[in-house]
Amino acid sequence: MDTLHLVLNAVTVIFIVTTMLAAGFGATVPALRGVFSDVPLLVLALIANMVVIPLIGWGLGALLSLPSTSFIALILVASSPGGPFGAKLAMIQKGDVVGGAAMQVLLASVGSLTFGPTANGILTAADVSTNVSLDVGALVRTVALLQLVPFAIGLLMSHYAPDTARSWHPAAAAVSNITFLIVLAGMLLGNWQDVVNLLGSLALLAGFLLAVAAFAVGTLLATGPPTRRTTMGSVASIRNAGPALAAIGLAFGDQPAVLGALAGVLLSGLAAALPIATLLSGRRSAPRTRPNTGSQ
Template identity: 80%
Template sequence: METLHLVLNAVTVIFIAVTMFAAGLGATVSALHGVFTNVPLLVLALIANIVVVPLLGWGIGALLSLPAASFVALILVASSPGGPFGAKLAMVQGGDVVSGAAMQVLLASVGSITFAPTVNGLLTAADLGANVSLDVGALVRTVALLQLVPFAVGLLLRRYADATARSWYPSAAAVSNVTFLIVLAGMLLGNWQAVVALLGSLALLAGFLLSALSFAAGTLLATGPPVQRTTMGGVASVRNAGPALAAIGLAFNDQPAILGALAAILLSGLAAALPIASFLSSRREEPVAAETEVRTHDRR
């Protein structure tokens, strides 16, 4: 099992780095500038991810009267924005990948700073205790190394070696897709006991509801065309497991019950977000297919 975890961790690192690299290859400086100068979009995304989603986690936990371990795990997940699956969901739904990747990196960086105080405040409000303290510098360095650097390298290639970037993009996207499937399978295989143990509880439902409602909140609290808004919804629906795992190790002594609940909540969250992204993708493909058919008919 230890070997499986090591392999899964390695593949996860590859998945995050390659996904961000592919997003950079598909981006342009002008498009990125448009995202970071769109103040209403930035402010609304920060409100959705830093304020609304954590409050949703607290509210869902209280509403479902979750056991302490599951409640703690739900708050940890909800308080940690900028999950690396955000850029992947943008690709899956055929959304605005540039905005999704850029916002994901920004939220992960900001979340490194806001995570601990947000968790402490919500744990206190839920009467679950509060003593979470993390190394902010280490979290920021992790975000920079795994997300920002690959994205920046891809972006620079696109700007200064456009032909190379365009030729590399299909391979990078393919590696991202394959490693994504391996990570999903590994998460299920490595945590199936924890998930099975929680089948009789409401933890899986809590994770599913958190992801679905976060998708809706992120979409509603966004500006721009529908493609951009639903991309922001996808970014909000998947959270960053890194700070949550670090908090469990430092503040909760790696309690198995909390670790198991965390795995179950993350998996059930993906079970909610992926079908939504796939549905959006199918809806966007239908008009394109219809338009192509009309053009073909007109030519005849």
């Protein structure tokens, strides 16, 4: 089992790196500048992911009267933006891949700083006695190494060696797609018992509803064309498991019940976000028929 866990971790790293590399290959400096110079978009995205979605998680946990372990897992997930699957969903929905990848890296970086205070503040206000304390430096280094650096390498190659970037892009995208499926299968096989144990606790429903609400909030609190707005929705709906897992290890002693609830919340959230992206992709791929205005 330990060997399988190590293999899955290695595949997950490959998935994250190739996804960000492929996004960088398809990016351009002007397009990236367009994202980061859109101040309203940045402000709205930060508000949605750092404030609104954690509060929605709190509200859902209280509304569904979740037990403490599931409530803690839901708050940890809601307080942790910038999951790398967000960039993948931007690709799946045929959305604004450059904007989605850039925003996902930004949210993961800022979330490394805000996660601890946000989660701790909500859990304290909800009278769940705990103290979420994380190694912020380690989180920032992880985001930089696995997400920012590959994206930057792909962007630089796209700018200075466009022919090479175009020729490598299909291979990076293919590896990203294959490892994405392997990671999904590994998550399901590795956590199916935990998910089954949660069937009567409403934790799965809470994770599903959180992802749907996050997609709606991320889409509404965004600027630009529909492709960019729905991309921001997908990025918002996928939360970052890294800080949440670190918090469980440090603040909760790797309690199996909290870990199981976290797996259930993350998987049910992905089960909500993936069909939305697939539906959007189908609508954008469908051929548009011109109305028949000719006379009979």
